[in-house]
Amino acid sequence: MTIEALRQFRALVETGGFRAAAERVHRSQPAVSHQLKSLERELGHILLDRKTCKPTPAGSRLYEHACRLLTDVESIRRELGEFDESRVRELRLGTSDTTALYVLPPIIRRFARAMPHTHVEIVNRSTGAIAEQVGRGELDLGIVTLPAGHATLEERELFRQELVLVVPVGHRLRSRRRAKLEDLREEPFLLLDANTRTGTLLRQHFAQTGFEPHTVLDSGSFEVIKRYVAEGIGVSFLPRMVITRADRALTTLHVQGLPEVSIGAVWRKGSYKTLAAKTFLALMENA
Numbered sequence: 699m700t701i702e703a704l705r706q707f708r709a710l711v712e713t714g715g716f717r718a719a720a721e722r723v724h725r726s727q728p729a730v731s732h733q734l735k736s737l738e739r740e741l742g743h744i745l746l747d748r749k750t751c752k753p754t755p756a757g758s759r760l761y762e763h764a765c766r767l768l769t770d771v772e773s774i775r776r777e778l779g780e781f782d783e784s785r786v787r788e789l790r791l792g793t794s795d796t797t798a799l800y801v802l803p804p805i806i807r808r809f810a811r812a813m814p815h816t817h818v819e820i821v822n823r824s825t826g827a828i829a830e831q832v833g834r835g836e837l838d839l840g841i842v843t844l845p846a847g848h849a850t851l852e853e854r855e856l857f858r859q860e861l862v863l864v865v866p867v868g869h870r871l872r873s874r875r876r877a878k879l880e881d882l883r884e885e886p887f888l889l890l891d892a893n894t895r896t897g898t899l900l901r902q903h904f905a906q907t908g909f910e911p912h913t914v915l916d917s918g919s920f921e922v923i924k925r926y927v928a929e930g931i932g933v934s935f936l937p938r939m940v941i942t943r944a945d946r947a948l949t950t951l952h953v954q955g956l957p958e959v960s961i962g963a964v965w966r967k968g969s970y971k972t973l974a975a976k977t978f979l980a981l982m983e984n985a
Contacts, residue, residue, distance in 0.1 A: 699740060701771055704764040706733045707745065711761045712834070714751050765850070766968070772835050773970035787816040789974040792828035793841040796920055797961065800939050802841070805981050812981070816974045825895050832964050838975045841982070843895035844960040851964045856982050859937040859959040861900070862950040864923075866930050869949065877951045879909045886932035887911040891918040896959050900935055903957050924948065 709719035710730065720727045738745050745757035753761055789809075793802065798820055806818065821831065825842040832840040833850045840846070844853055863877055871877055889911065890897035897918075904911060914932050917923050920940045927934050928947035937959060941950050963979055965971060971979075 699737065701768070703733050703737050704760075704768060706730050707737060707757075708761060708764045708768060710734065710746060710751065711753050711757070716751070769835065769966060769968050773968070776972055777970040779972075787813065787972070787974050789816055789818045789839070789972070789978055790821070790837045791818060791839050791841070791978070792821040792823060792831055792837040794824065794828075794843075795822050796937070796940060797841050798822055800942075801961075801985075805978070805985060808981050809978055812977055813974055824893075829964060832966060835966060835969070838965065838972060839978065840964040841961065842964055844962040844964075846964045848964070850967055852967050853962050853964050854979075854983075855960050855962040857961055857985075859896075859939060859961060861896070861935050861953075861956045861959065862938045862941070863933060863953050864927050864936050864941060865933045865949050865951065866928055867947055867949050868930070869933070871951060872949045874951060877953050879907060879953065879955075882911070882933065883909070885912065886914040888915045888917065888923045888926050888932040888934040889913050890920075890923070890935075891916050894918050896937070899957050899959060903955075907955070 706719065706723050706725065709722045710716065713719045713722060716727045716730055720730045723730065725733075734746060741756070741760070743756035744754050745760060746753055802820075809816075809818070821828070821837060823831070825840075825846060828837065828840040828842050829846040829848045829851060831837045833848050840851075841856070844855060846853055863871075863882070865871055871881065890900065892898055892901055897916075903909075915923075915926065917926075920936055923934045923936060924940070924945060926932065928945070935953070935956065938950060941948055963982065965975070
């Protein structure tokens with residue numbers, strides 16, 4: 699049994715198919731299939747149902763052990779790599795476009811001063827996609843909307859985002875600092891897509907309060923919604939931090955009772971946290 703065999707088996711279980719597993723581990727499908735057969739011969743058990751590509755009971759047990767072993771192997775590699783002073787360090791970071799645009803710039807600037815020889819790679823994806831990549835060891839840290847909901851990850855809240863009502867400057871409510879949901883029942887709404895964490899949180903709040911917004915558009919992009927609100931197409935609820943001085947065509951109002959969005963860091967349980975990851979996390983916590 700080799701580390702490579704376990705890595706390929708884990709990819710098979712997690713991707714649910716030979717083609718996807720082969721792409722993940724950069725091998726051919728026949729090579730992955732041959733590796734699985736060799737592993738089954740060695741262990742004396744069928745590990746994967748070929749029709750469903752789901753693990754058998756023996757395969758599920760092997761998968762659990764493989765995940766722990768591969769995490770340990772990666773941790774050893776990264777920890778010992780810290781002893782090589784000549785080696786260029788790296789930080790593999792995953793987050794959303796919004797966090798990358800509005801939160802990270804000053805953090806990245808301070809990180810670059812603290813660790814000038816460290817290469818930072820930022821991957822922009824949804825919270826779910828980032829959590830999966832962190833869980834697979836493809837990223838060191840994820841800055842995501844909590845809870846990430848993965849048993850293999852540790853989570854730490856960093857800050858909370860306040861949601862506010864955003865209206866165009868010519869709106870009837872522009873002179874008010876506060877509004878109630880009751881004031882907005884006839885307003886056309888531009889809502890964050892339900893597939894986003896913030897969009898889901900808002901819809902849960904609406905269901906709990908009995909508010910039914912008149913939705914004219916759904917979008918997964920804060921920037922798209924801001925532009926359309928500025929054009930007078932409707933109003934929206936957005937994190938306060940995405941409204942900047944450059945958004946002169948927009949006005950924000952506080953709406954009592956709106957939920958807050960929790961933003962935090964996630965990393966794999968049991969994995970070695972590199973000096974780069976520790977430094978970045980400390981900068982985020984002290985921001």
